Amino acid sequence: MTEHPWMNQLNEQGYRLTGARRAVVETMAESTHALTPIEVYDKARESYPALGLVTVYRTLEALEEQGLIQRVHRPEGCQAFITAPAGHQHLLLCKQCGQAISFEGDDLESLINSIARRTGYQVTEHWLQLFGLCPSCK
Amino acid sequence: MTEHPWMNQLNEQGYRLTGARRAVVETMAESTHALTPIEVYDKARESYPALGLVTVYRTLEALEEQGLIQRVHRPEGCQAFITAPAGHQHLLLCKQCGQAISFEGDDLESLINSIARRTGYQVTEHWLQLFGLCPSCK
DNA sequence: ATTGAAAATGAAAATGATTTTCAATATCAG
DNA sequence: CTGATATTGAAAATCATTTTCATTTTCAAT
Ligand SMILES: [Mn+2]
Ligand SMILES: [Mn+2]
Ligand SMILES: [Zn+2]
Ligand SMILES: [Zn+2]
DSSP states (O other), X not given: OOOOHHHHHHHHTTOOXXXXXXXXXXXXXXXXXXXOHHHHHHHHHTTOXXXXXXXXXXXXXXXXXXXXXXXXXXXXXXXXXXXXXXXXXXXXXXXXXXXXXXXXXXXOHHHHHHHHHHHOOEEEEEEEEEEEEOTTTO | OOOOHHHXXXXXXXXXXXXXXXXXXXXXXXXXXXXXXXXXXXXXXXXXXXXXXXXXXXXXXXXXXXXXXXXXXXXXXXXXXXXXXXXXXXXXXXXXXXXEEEEOOOOOHHHHHHHHHHHOOEEEEEEEEEEEEOTTTO
Protein backbone atom coordinates (compact mmCIF):
# COMPACT_ATOMS: atom_id res chain seq x y z
CA MET A 1 0.00 0.00 0.00
CA THR A 2 1.63 3.15 -1.27
CA GLU A 3 0.79 6.35 0.57
CA HIS A 4 -0.98 9.26 -1.04
CA PRO A 5 1.42 12.15 -1.75
CA TRP A 6 -0.47 14.33 0.74
CA MET A 7 0.14 11.74 3.43
CA ASN A 8 3.83 11.79 2.59
CA GLN A 9 3.94 15.56 2.79
CA LEU A 10 2.21 15.48 6.18
CA ASN A 11 4.62 12.79 7.31
CA GLU A 12 7.62 14.89 6.29
CA GLN A 13 6.19 17.69 8.40
CA GLY A 14 6.19 15.42 11.44
CA TYR A 15 2.63 14.17 11.31
CA ARG A 16 2.18 10.46 11.90
CA LEU A 17 0.51 8.16 9.41
CA THR A 18 -2.86 7.06 10.73
CA GLY A 19 -5.97 5.47 9.31
CA ALA A 20 -8.20 8.35 10.34
CA ARG A 21 -5.98 10.84 8.58
CA ARG A 22 -5.75 8.66 5.52
CA ALA A 23 -9.52 8.50 5.24
CA VAL A 24 -9.87 12.30 5.39
CA VAL A 25 -6.98 12.90 3.00
CA GLU A 26 -8.32 10.50 0.42
CA THR A 27 -11.82 11.92 0.64
CA MET A 28 -10.56 15.46 0.08
CA ALA A 29 -8.05 14.56 -2.61
CA GLU A 30 -10.59 12.62 -4.66
CA SER A 31 -13.36 15.20 -4.59
CA THR A 32 -13.96 17.66 -7.41
CA HIS A 33 -16.59 19.40 -5.27
CA ALA A 34 -16.22 21.68 -2.30
CA LEU A 35 -17.01 19.65 0.83
CA THR A 36 -18.07 20.81 4.29
CA PRO A 37 -16.56 19.14 7.38
CA ILE A 38 -19.74 17.10 7.86
CA GLU A 39 -19.69 15.98 4.24
CA VAL A 40 -16.07 14.93 4.59
CA TYR A 41 -16.99 13.12 7.80
CA ASP A 42 -19.81 11.16 6.15
CA LYS A 43 -17.77 10.31 3.09
CA ALA A 44 -14.64 9.30 4.98
CA ARG A 45 -16.53 7.06 7.38
CA GLU A 46 -17.43 4.82 4.45
CA SER A 47 -13.85 3.61 4.50
CA TYR A 48 -13.07 4.33 8.17
CA PRO A 49 -16.23 4.04 10.27
CA ALA A 50 -14.59 4.81 13.64
CA LEU A 51 -13.60 8.29 12.45
CA GLY A 52 -14.51 11.19 14.72
CA LEU A 53 -15.69 14.56 13.47
CA VAL A 54 -13.01 16.25 15.57
CA THR A 55 -10.32 14.51 13.59
CA VAL A 56 -11.91 15.78 10.38
CA TYR A 57 -11.58 19.35 11.65
CA ARG A 58 -8.02 18.77 12.77
CA THR A 59 -6.96 17.17 9.51
CA LEU A 60 -8.62 19.84 7.39
CA GLU A 61 -6.71 22.43 9.40
CA ALA A 62 -3.43 20.63 8.78
CA LEU A 63 -4.11 20.26 5.07
CA GLU A 64 -5.00 23.93 4.79
CA GLU A 65 -1.77 24.89 6.59
CA GLN A 66 0.16 22.77 4.11
CA GLY A 67 -1.57 24.56 1.25
CA LEU A 68 -3.05 21.31 -0.02
CA ILE A 69 -6.65 22.39 0.36
CA GLN A 70 -8.33 25.78 0.55
CA ARG A 71 -11.51 27.21 1.98
CA VAL A 72 -14.22 27.99 -0.54
CA HIS A 73 -16.36 31.09 -0.04
CA ARG A 74 -19.89 30.99 -1.39
CA PRO A 75 -23.10 32.94 -0.92
CA GLU A 76 -24.63 30.07 1.07
CA GLY A 77 -21.64 29.79 3.37
CA CYS A 78 -17.90 29.60 3.67
CA GLN A 79 -17.26 26.36 5.55
CA ALA A 80 -16.38 24.20 2.54
CA PHE A 81 -12.97 23.04 1.40
CA ILE A 82 -11.51 21.90 -1.89
CA THR A 83 -8.15 20.80 -3.27
CA ALA A 84 -6.00 23.89 -3.70
CA PRO A 85 -5.00 24.55 -7.29
CA ALA A 86 -1.27 24.64 -8.01
CA GLY A 87 0.17 28.12 -8.44
CA HIS A 88 -1.89 31.22 -9.06
CA GLN A 89 -5.33 29.99 -10.01
CA HIS A 90 -8.93 30.87 -9.25
CA LEU A 91 -12.14 28.89 -8.98
CA LEU A 92 -15.20 28.54 -11.16
CA LEU A 93 -18.04 26.95 -9.22
CA CYS A 94 -21.30 25.43 -10.41
CA LYS A 95 -24.14 26.98 -8.40
CA GLN A 96 -26.26 23.89 -8.91
CA CYS A 97 -24.03 20.92 -8.11
CA GLY A 98 -20.99 22.55 -6.54
CA GLN A 99 -18.58 21.14 -9.11
CA ALA A 100 -15.42 23.25 -9.14
CA ILE A 101 -12.90 23.98 -11.87
CA SER A 102 -9.82 26.11 -11.48
CA PHE A 103 -8.47 28.44 -14.09
CA GLU A 104 -5.57 30.79 -14.52
CA GLY A 105 -4.75 33.64 -16.85
CA ASP A 106 -6.63 36.39 -15.11
CA ASP A 107 -4.95 39.65 -15.95
CA LEU A 108 -5.69 42.13 -13.23
CA GLU A 109 -2.30 43.84 -13.22
CA SER A 110 -3.37 47.03 -14.91
CA LEU A 111 -6.67 47.25 -13.04
CA ILE A 112 -4.88 46.76 -9.73
CA ASN A 113 -2.20 49.29 -10.57
CA SER A 114 -4.71 51.91 -11.54
CA ILE A 115 -6.74 51.36 -8.39
CA ALA A 116 -3.62 51.45 -6.24
CA ARG A 117 -2.66 54.75 -7.83
CA ARG A 118 -6.11 56.24 -7.46
CA THR A 119 -6.73 55.15 -3.85
CA GLY A 120 -3.24 55.25 -2.38
CA TYR A 121 -3.65 51.66 -1.19
CA GLN A 122 -0.87 49.14 -1.50
CA VAL A 123 -2.69 46.15 -3.00
CA THR A 124 -1.17 42.85 -1.91
CA GLU A 125 -3.75 40.22 -2.65
CA HIS A 126 -6.85 39.52 -4.69
CA TRP A 127 -9.75 37.12 -4.69
CA LEU A 128 -11.50 36.26 -7.91
CA GLN A 129 -14.19 33.66 -8.17
CA LEU A 130 -16.64 32.83 -10.92
CA PHE A 131 -20.03 31.20 -10.49
CA GLY A 132 -22.26 29.58 -13.06
CA LEU A 133 -23.70 26.34 -14.33
CA CYS A 134 -21.58 23.40 -15.36
CA PRO A 135 -22.24 21.69 -18.69
CA SER A 136 -24.38 18.94 -17.15
CA CYS A 137 -26.42 21.30 -14.96
CA LYS A 138 -27.41 23.83 -17.59
CA MET B 1 -35.80 64.94 12.76
CA THR B 2 -35.62 63.82 9.18
CA GLU B 3 -35.32 60.08 8.61
CA HIS B 4 -32.32 58.45 7.03
CA PRO B 5 -33.05 57.36 3.44
CA TRP B 6 -32.55 53.72 4.44
CA MET B 7 -35.24 54.13 7.09
CA ASN B 8 -37.56 55.54 4.44
CA GLN B 9 -36.85 52.65 2.12
CA LEU B 10 -37.56 50.18 4.90
CA ASN B 11 -40.75 52.06 5.73
CA GLU B 12 -41.92 51.91 2.13
CA GLN B 13 -41.42 48.15 2.28
CA GLY B 14 -43.78 47.95 5.24
CA TYR B 15 -41.28 48.05 8.07
CA ARG B 16 -42.17 50.32 10.98
CA LEU B 17 -39.98 53.15 12.13
CA THR B 18 -38.41 52.33 15.48
CA GLY B 19 -35.56 53.58 17.59
CA ALA B 20 -33.78 50.24 17.62
CA ARG B 21 -33.84 50.05 13.85
CA ARG B 22 -32.72 53.64 13.53
CA ALA B 23 -29.69 52.97 15.72
CA VAL B 24 -28.61 49.98 13.63
CA VAL B 25 -29.26 51.74 10.34
CA GLU B 26 -27.28 54.78 11.32
CA THR B 27 -24.38 52.71 12.61
CA MET B 28 -24.15 50.76 9.37
CA ALA B 29 -24.69 53.72 7.08
CA GLU B 30 -22.00 55.78 8.77
CA SER B 31 -19.30 53.14 8.83
CA THR B 32 -16.58 52.93 6.22
CA HIS B 33 -15.39 49.66 7.77
CA ALA B 34 -16.91 46.22 7.61
CA LEU B 35 -18.66 45.54 10.93
CA THR B 36 -19.64 42.28 12.57
CA PRO B 37 -23.03 41.97 14.30
CA ILE B 38 -21.37 42.38 17.70
CA GLU B 39 -19.51 45.46 16.54
CA VAL B 40 -22.76 46.95 15.24
CA TYR B 41 -24.39 46.07 18.55
CA ASP B 42 -21.71 47.83 20.61
CA LYS B 43 -21.65 50.88 18.36
CA ALA B 44 -25.42 51.25 18.13
CA ARG B 45 -25.94 50.91 21.87
CA GLU B 46 -24.04 54.16 22.31
CA SER B 47 -27.10 55.93 20.98
CA TYR B 48 -29.72 53.33 21.91
CA PRO B 49 -28.62 51.45 25.05
CA ALA B 50 -31.71 49.22 25.28
CA LEU B 51 -30.92 47.62 21.92
CA GLY B 52 -30.91 43.83 21.79
CA LEU B 53 -28.45 41.81 19.75
CA VAL B 54 -31.34 39.93 18.19
CA THR B 55 -32.63 43.14 16.68
CA VAL B 56 -29.20 43.78 15.18
CA TYR B 57 -29.35 40.43 13.42
CA ARG B 58 -32.90 41.05 12.25
CA THR B 59 -32.14 44.54 10.97
CA LEU B 60 -28.97 43.45 9.18
CA GLU B 61 -31.01 40.76 7.48
CA ALA B 62 -33.59 43.30 6.34
CA LEU B 63 -30.93 45.71 5.10
CA GLU B 64 -29.22 42.94 3.18
CA GLU B 65 -32.52 41.92 1.59
CA GLN B 66 -33.03 45.51 0.50
CA GLY B 67 -29.57 45.53 -1.04
CA LEU B 68 -28.47 48.37 1.22
CA ILE B 69 -25.67 46.41 2.87
CA GLN B 70 -23.69 43.37 1.82
CA ARG B 71 -21.75 40.63 3.52
CA VAL B 72 -17.97 40.93 3.37
CA HIS B 73 -15.90 37.80 2.94
CA ARG B 74 -12.40 37.81 4.41
CA PRO B 75 -9.75 35.28 5.34
CA GLU B 76 -10.47 35.78 9.05
CA GLY B 77 -14.19 35.29 8.61
CA CYS B 78 -17.28 36.18 6.65
CA GLN B 79 -19.67 37.59 9.26
CA ALA B 80 -19.07 41.27 8.58
CA PHE B 81 -21.30 43.71 6.71
CA ILE B 82 -20.73 46.96 4.90
CA THR B 83 -22.75 49.48 2.91
CA ALA B 84 -23.39 48.01 -0.51
CA PRO B 85 -21.86 50.01 -3.34
CA ALA B 86 -24.27 51.29 -5.97
CA GLY B 87 -24.23 49.36 -9.22
CA HIS B 88 -21.52 46.94 -10.24
CA GLN B 89 -18.63 47.58 -7.92
CA HIS B 90 -16.11 45.59 -5.94
CA LEU B 91 -14.30 46.06 -2.66
CA LEU B 92 -10.75 46.92 -1.72
CA LEU B 93 -10.12 46.16 1.94
CA CYS B 94 -7.31 47.21 4.24
CA LYS B 95 -5.96 44.10 5.96
CA GLN B 96 -4.83 46.15 8.91
CA CYS B 97 -7.71 48.40 9.86
CA GLY B 98 -10.57 46.99 7.79
CA GLN B 99 -11.20 50.24 5.96
CA ALA B 100 -13.09 49.51 2.74
CA ILE B 101 -13.21 51.30 -0.58
CA SER B 102 -15.27 50.25 -3.55
CA PHE B 103 -14.19 50.51 -7.14
CA GLU B 104 -15.57 49.77 -10.56
CA GLY B 105 -14.13 49.36 -13.99
CA ASP B 106 -13.02 45.77 -13.72
CA ASP B 107 -13.01 44.33 -17.20
CA LEU B 108 -13.45 40.60 -16.91
CA GLU B 109 -15.62 40.17 -20.02
CA SER B 110 -13.01 38.62 -22.23
CA LEU B 111 -11.53 36.46 -19.48
CA ILE B 112 -14.99 35.18 -18.57
CA ASN B 113 -15.91 34.50 -22.17
CA SER B 114 -12.75 32.56 -22.82
CA ILE B 115 -13.21 30.49 -19.67
CA ALA B 116 -16.84 29.82 -20.51
CA ARG B 117 -15.80 28.64 -23.96
CA ARG B 118 -13.02 26.46 -22.64
CA THR B 119 -14.95 24.83 -19.79
CA GLY B 120 -18.47 24.66 -21.18
CA TYR B 121 -19.76 26.47 -18.09
CA GLN B 122 -22.32 29.22 -18.33
CA VAL B 123 -20.81 31.92 -16.12
CA THR B 124 -23.45 34.04 -14.40
CA GLU B 125 -21.68 35.81 -11.58
CA HIS B 126 -18.28 36.83 -10.32
CA TRP B 127 -16.66 37.89 -7.10
CA LEU B 128 -13.62 40.11 -7.13
CA GLN B 129 -12.05 41.54 -4.04
CA LEU B 130 -8.75 43.26 -3.44
CA PHE B 131 -6.80 43.33 -0.19
CA GLY B 132 -3.98 45.58 0.87
CA LEU B 133 -2.91 48.39 3.12
CA CYS B 134 -4.64 51.74 3.20
CA PRO B 135 -2.57 54.95 3.01
CA SER B 136 -2.55 55.46 6.77
CA CYS B 137 -1.70 51.83 7.59
CA LYS B 138 1.27 51.39 5.29
C1' DA C 1 -56.58 62.07 21.07
C1' DT C 2 -58.00 57.02 21.57
C1' DT C 3 -58.15 52.49 20.28
C1' DG C 4 -56.70 48.14 18.85
C1' DA C 5 -54.60 44.98 15.49
C1' DA C 6 -50.32 43.81 14.03
C1' DA C 7 -45.40 44.48 14.06
C1' DA C 8 -41.38 44.79 16.73
C1' DT C 9 -38.74 44.14 20.73
C1' DG C 10 -35.40 41.96 24.04
C1' DA C 11 -34.66 38.13 27.35
C1' DA C 12 -34.08 33.58 27.56
C1' DA C 13 -33.85 29.16 25.56
C1' DA C 14 -32.63 26.37 21.68
C1' DT C 15 -29.74 25.24 18.03
C1' DG C 16 -25.66 24.28 15.33
C1' DA C 17 -20.98 24.57 14.29
C1' DT C 18 -16.51 24.50 16.01
C1' DT C 19 -13.02 24.08 19.75
C1' DT C 20 -11.19 22.33 24.01
C1' DT C 21 -10.33 18.84 27.36
C1' DC C 22 -8.97 14.45 28.57
C1' DA C 23 -8.21 9.58 29.25
C1' DA C 24 -7.26 5.79 26.21
C1' DT C 25 -4.84 4.18 22.13
C1' DA C 26 -1.64 4.02 18.21
C1' DT C 27 2.62 5.28 16.01
C1' DC C 28 7.34 4.98 15.39
C1' DA C 29 12.30 6.04 16.71
C1' DG C 30 15.58 3.79 19.18
C1' DC D 1 10.10 -4.61 21.88
C1' DT D 2 9.67 -0.52 24.52
C1' DG D 3 8.51 3.85 25.82
C1' DA D 4 7.95 8.71 24.78
C1' DT D 5 4.73 11.26 22.57
C1' DA D 6 1.41 12.16 18.91
C1' DT D 7 -3.23 11.04 17.87
C1' DT D 8 -7.71 9.68 18.69
C1' DG D 9 -12.83 10.07 19.69
C1' DA D 10 -16.25 11.10 23.34
C1' DA D 11 -17.92 14.47 26.00
C1' DA D 12 -18.04 19.08 27.57
C1' DA D 13 -17.38 23.83 26.60
C1' DT D 14 -17.69 27.73 23.75
C1' DC D 15 -19.44 30.85 20.40
C1' DA D 16 -22.46 32.67 16.88
C1' DT D 17 -26.94 32.65 15.29
C1' DT D 18 -31.93 31.50 15.45
C1' DT D 19 -36.25 30.58 17.68
C1' DT D 20 -39.72 31.32 21.10
C1' DC D 21 -42.61 34.15 23.61
C1' DA D 22 -44.63 37.54 26.65
C1' DT D 23 -44.51 42.47 26.56
C1' DT D 24 -44.25 46.88 24.36
C1' DT D 25 -44.54 49.97 20.47
C1' DT D 26 -46.18 51.64 16.13
C1' DC D 27 -49.55 53.47 13.27
C1' DA D 28 -53.93 53.29 10.68
C1' DA D 29 -58.58 53.85 11.67
C1' DT D 30 -61.64 56.00 14.34
MN1 LIG E 1 -5.47 36.24 -9.99
MN1 LIG F 1 -16.99 42.94 -11.68
ZN1 LIG G 1 -23.25 21.52 -11.94
ZN1 LIG H 1 -5.84 50.58 7.10
